[in-house]
Amino acid sequence: MTALAPAIPGGTIQLATVRVRSWKLAVTLSLATVLLGALFVFAPRDGVSTFRLGDPTSTIALPNVEMPTLATCWILLAALVVLTAWALWDAWAYRRSILWLPIVYGILAVFAFLVWAASGGLVPVTGLLFGSVSLAVPLIFGALGGVIGERVGVVNVAIEGQFLLGAFSAALLSSITRNPFVGLLGAMAGGVLVAFVLAAFSIKYLVDQVIVGVVLNVLVTGLTGFLYGALLVPNEEALNRPVRFTRWEIPLLSDIPIIGPVLFNQTFIVYLAYITVAVVAWGLYRTRWGLRLRAVGEHPQAADTVGIKVNTSRFWNVSLAGAIAGIGGAYFTLVSVGQFTKEMTAGLGFIALAAVIFGRWDPIRATLAALLFGFATNLQNLLTVLGTPIPSEFMLMLPYLVTIIAVAGFAGQIRGPAAAGKPYIKG
Template sequence: MSALAPTASNPGALPLGTVKERHLKVPVVLALATVLLAALFFFAPRDGISTFRLGDASSAIALPNVELPTATTSWLLVVLLLALTAWAAWDAWSYRRPPLWLVIVFAVLGVFAFLVWAAAGGLVPVTGLLFGAISLSVPLVFGALGGVIGERVGVVNVAIEGQLLLGAFSAALLSSVTGNPFIGLIGAMIGGVLVAFVLAAFAIKYLVDQVIVGVVLNVLVTGLTGFLYGALLVPNENELNQPVRFTRLEIPLLSDIPIIGPVLFNQTFLVYLMYITVAVVAWGLYRTRWGLRLRAVGEHPQAADTVGIKVNMSRFWNVSLAGAIAGVGGAYFTLVSVPQFGKEMTAGLGFIALAAVIFGRWDPIRAALAALLFGFATNLQNLLTVLGTPIPSEFMLMLPYVVTIIAVAGFAGQIRGPAAAGKPYIKG
């Protein structure tokens, strides 16, 4: 619908030719989610009491458990979800984009409603659920940050999976040999850089399609680490595949905060490093000369070249930096999560990290939040299995990937990435 030209009596009107757009995707997705939840509660009703444990054994402040009637609470939450959906639909119909806070509140209430239904007659350890979500998100956050840097500088980093996997292998090997997890962490960064180096060489120097190179590298690293695992680590397991892992570091006072204290401030070194890395990358990308040049190269390399920025050299070094950051994510698998390296242990998380980049709209903080969402979905899958919900176990295994598809297709929409991402630059 075209707006009228601005006049003295109507100064707020849009210029002639401006077309208003109704943003219907968000209300449609919210309506679909509400209908699915309502159908679940109707066709698979559960009764009883849902108990939520807010306290933690290590907490200085004891909090009582919260007990809620399952059926009543579930349907009350559905009513709230309907109200939020109607609000989003009204905004869309009025040519306004539904606010981000509304989507966040809807997501929190939707997850809470599902947990109330799933926990009928059982107990949900809230602190444990959130703690596990943070821990499982660590490799996704580091992988997503590597993806953001790579694409912002103009190189699509499909090889995140390979960087995570080689990082995990290198960390396990060096930590086992030296008995020092920090040496293993450095090895993981080197492993990520090696994969990124090959990606940069073929994509930037030899102008090979970046997506194809990334896919091939993932397959190559999977085969290489699988071969080295069988030929090197299995026969020498005690010497080469028993890494010394990072232990938890409790921050005094902060770790005593109810609920969030044990979740955020009783973690391992890699989790604290994740906090710092997200903040530094977000600040550097928008507040420093490095970030300005990086974004210029990814958006308009010709213009960057005319002001003296060496486009391909900038891409090469920033892709290498992205590989080092992703490699840190790989170190989580063998220096925190699992006490030894295993074949294909990353299990496709590099691709979920790439989805987090898109869902987060190539922004470090948003991508990190998207990675936290996917980590929460993974941990929720484990909790639902323990609670014994009537949902088939096969669907439980699908849950993190279903959440990924819904997030990218339902909320990311047709968003525009960096203009020069995936496009090789030929000077002149």
Template sequence: MSTLAPHAAPDGTIQLAVVKVRHFKLPVTLAIVTVLLGVLYLIAPRSGVSTFLLGDASSALLPRGEVAVPTAPTAWITLAFLVALTLWAFWDAWGYRRTQVWLPILFAFLAMFSFLTWAGAGGLVPVTGLLFGAVSLSVPLVFGALGGVIGERAGVVNVAIEGQFLLGAFSAAILASITGNPFVGLVGAMIGGVLVAFLLGAFGIKYLVDQVIVGVVLNVLVTGLTGFLYGVLLVPNAALLNTPTRFSRWEIPLLGDIPVIGPILFNQTFIVYLMYLTVAAVAWGLYRTRWGLRVRAVGEHPQAADTVGIRVNATRFWNVSLAGAIAGIGGAYFTLVSVPAFAKEMTAGLGFIALAAVIFGRWDPIRATLAALLFGFATNLQNLLTVLKTPIPSEFMLMLPYVVTILAVAGFAGQIRAPAADGKHYIKE
């Protein structure tokens, strides 16, 4: 890669010189993954046949389609392709070339196929079930990541996603239990997320408190508050206040019968379909509307935005509130879809994973969504590996989603740049 840098000529004039920089972060990360897989196959070799289940009994077009491959040869052949892709990445870096985006995508796909082939020796790998579970586990992460993207694009670091999840889940459980209507619980979850975002905006924008510190404090506050209310309010009145009515699955005709992806994407609950619409709306609105232009302006150059009449702090405040409402929907998923009851600290730090998805996705809604899907897949993969009884220690199984998060942010994300005014207070002169 090359950049332009000022250079003083002998005659005293300033000229621009081309400075070439090699970036080895991606190839080194690929090399580490490849070496780890090779070591795993050497110290814990597995033989037999690995069977991939591509359909299920409910699929009319592809009932229980199975693909069987020899375990050891397939794992080692795909590992050879991974070595070739890694060398290609090193060659690009050495030649000052930017690695094309298809290479890490192909690498990730082949690495996962190779690993699942090794893990599924003598067993059955339910591809449809694995992907369905990954989508389900990714839903709150996607909403949290979208909230993070909107907030940080507007110039506010949204570390309080965890608190927005937790208060959203708590509010949804109570309102859906009292009314028996999950849609009322969903609205309550959005209000809960807005309340946390309101406090973040009030202290971080109006009173100029460090936004990261405010976010951390809000997470601790909401965790303690919901834990206290759970003990004194929900536990003694569980039948009345903590038995929320859940969203049921709605299968979309025809689309739900598409092989493999039909049951995964089109036999879901209302919140999942709302997720599809929200991702599309945020991605389109952020780059194609006046609203998106204003959001990006106050996050990149608030002084310039102010000179053209944009109220910087007001724009930031209302967009942080919108981000809180979206993150609150992710909290509703915990109690209205996943688990039909609220429990203490049930979000289990997923708000921070959503924040990592924002960084990995380079503050872009589509990329952040894909990053959230990756982390959801890693979480569900942990459960599958336990079922397949692989020789990997159970402690590592619990670490897997967080290891993937670290590798993604530290290695695959490449060189990233946050919005220029992200986390910086604006004082009108």
């Protein structure tokens, strides 16, 4: 940090540099290391941990990897202690830790925990990763919608409502038309409808954006719950049996060991997620649309002076964000579950919003954050199957605990778009 120092007698001004220590990463890694160490000390598990790398659908067979549980856990813990000490030293020396340090730490910590949990059991690596990607897909679409909304200056708290109405519309239209693509378009329309109301109240009538978003979530939850009981339950065979997307296997790519079945033997919506992430990331930083969007979200007065219609830009981009989030809702009924049920999104819209913050309002980083939360959710299911001594209540907390640690421990003091949440009044 640079500050102005008092003028010296000659009349010149000197610049003084004030150094500030950042202990956030170091403290987070220290707490994680202590917790893992306590787990290994007070709940030691001996035996052999087996990791299955191969997949029955793959043409290339890979052997299982077996390793002694106790010795591997302590070796990995020693490596984590070294990385934690590195982070502490960087903080003490006023240095910013390099980017790969928390990434490597996270990979080793998760691996150490898996080795401990898999004592005497089997971890299907491909299945774990496949499930993680599948669970992360709606979060990816929701996070992208959140990124676009907040980058243009509107806090999109209504992602949960866009998920729910998108899921309901997809189930209804796909059941009636027997076409999943029609259901997908209906989900996008449902997301746009929720976003339209959010934009109208927050941009036109200057209502607090967070309050509008929360109210919309409650409204859509009640509306879809009512329509489910009044419309779908009595006519379940006709209105709540949507035609689902099937998997499309990409030749050659799907045969790549481990990642092939995970990434290239998926449904249309998953492939659409790949394309959407790439298009939004490219458009946000490489096109006139992205430049104007970011200008409106950072400094709407300056954008207005160069001829950009601020409120119009916000309105249409919030609608676009709603359409993208609606696709995430379609994933629940057209891929994952196969029918609509009450409150089936289970608060994932708020997890997507956390991915936006953890991803620093960047499409790629938000996507990686969504994958992390998807992995945590699937890990919860795996730990239940492995029969670990961790209480079941903690298993249910795991995805949300990871979300809190990620946002508070790694993204607690970052700055979002300057004009996010602030209405713009011309003149």
